[in-house]
Amino acid sequence: MEADLLGEKAVPQNAYYGIHTARALDNFPVSGRPSSPRLFRAIVLVKKAAAVTCGKLSLIPGPVSRSIVLACDEILDGALQDQFVVDALQGGAGTSTNMNVNEVIANRAIELMGGQKGDYSLVHPLNHVNCCQSTNDVYPTALRIAAISLLRQLSEAYASLQEALQAKEQEFADCLKLGRTQLMDALPMMAGQEFGAYAKAVARDRWRLYKAEERLREINLGGTAIGSGLGAPRAYIYQVTEVLQDLTGLGLCRSEYPIDPTQNMDVFVEVSGLLKAAAVTLLKIANDLRLLASGPAGGLGEYRLPPVQAGSSIMPGKVNPVMAEMAGVTAMRVIANDAAISWAAAGGQLELNAFSPLIAESLLESLEILTRAVQLFEQRCVRGIALDRERCEAHLRQSTVMATALVHHLGYELASVIAKAAQESGRSVEDIVLERGLLTAEQVGEILSPLQVTKPGIPGK
Incomplete structure (x- = not known):
């Protein structure tokens, strides 16, 4: 049994989380899936940085600091992943997610000190694990860390897609084919030029995504509840950023005005907008390839996409452009997520945005699914595209x-x-x-x- 200001509540004996998480499980059975594992991992990194800093400054006892760090290390190595259970769609600006992490770390740290889970006299989720912190500086900081790592992967995926399109540009450089405007015959072009244009568009997306990381490096950790820093000593505010830089290997920097990133989510809107732009490019290319490969007898049929699976449960021999369709579906989801992020960011009020969990869920999902979709589209579609030269010549001759x-x-x-x-x-x-x-x-x-x-x-x- 655990107690909070609302009263007592039973917590499962085998759980590492506590009463705050248990209440959140009752309150938010919405999507059926917890927040992104990458977000939880990033919060654990923040907790480790805070514990190291608070230990150095004697803000918490040394043995407590060390046990928290050890618990964090175990989690970062993959332990206790099933204990991060709070639903992704929650109220409270991410407080339930932060408390879930606080409680899991605290209970594991208690065990490492030889105690029993729930004995918060040894390690307390708030007094120790959350020392000098608020959800309102931990959550946005963690989201930036998680987003940067995913953004780098996405940028690399787009770089690889660009290279694959450039390879097709070279491969098809000697084949003359019809260009088309408004779906009607237009001036002729080399097939390689078609892919060269795709490669240029993807190159722009790659550069935008690469540069977007700069927008995410400024963190408000140390700002506590509203960015004013109440409850966090000045020495902690400066040192914790340096520790977090070392732990993440990222070029993070302390905000000079933490009230701003605490209340304003426009940075995430900006990054999401760049993801949307990249998704639009992907959707355009995927739709073009579906059209140009249509048929094979009744369509344009100028390209042949790799056959990766049977296309129909009733029509024998039918093969559909499923990898291009997958890329399109993913792009549409990213565009939809951008709308959600825009609404959530605009819905923030005064010193905090209560809808930051939706921003986190949508942004991290967009980064993850777009990365995987681009990788699969490149590997299982673009690199295997073949050109039907006779079909191209026939279309040109007939025009x-x-x-x-x-x-x-x-x-x-x-x-x-x-x-x-x-x-x-x-x-x-x-x-x-x-x-x-x-x-x-x-x-x-x-x-x-x-x-x-x-x-x-x-x-x-």
């Missing part, structure tokens, strides 16, 4: 777009007549021009050369 290259030689009106004649007869633009004696074969060959019609300038001049 009248080559008439555009003749405008500066024959004029727009005559080029339009030639295009119409080619379309009605089913013959090529080249055949019509030669048949009417408008240009010589040598001139036509030079004007309609693939190298001429896929670069800046006037073809044949």
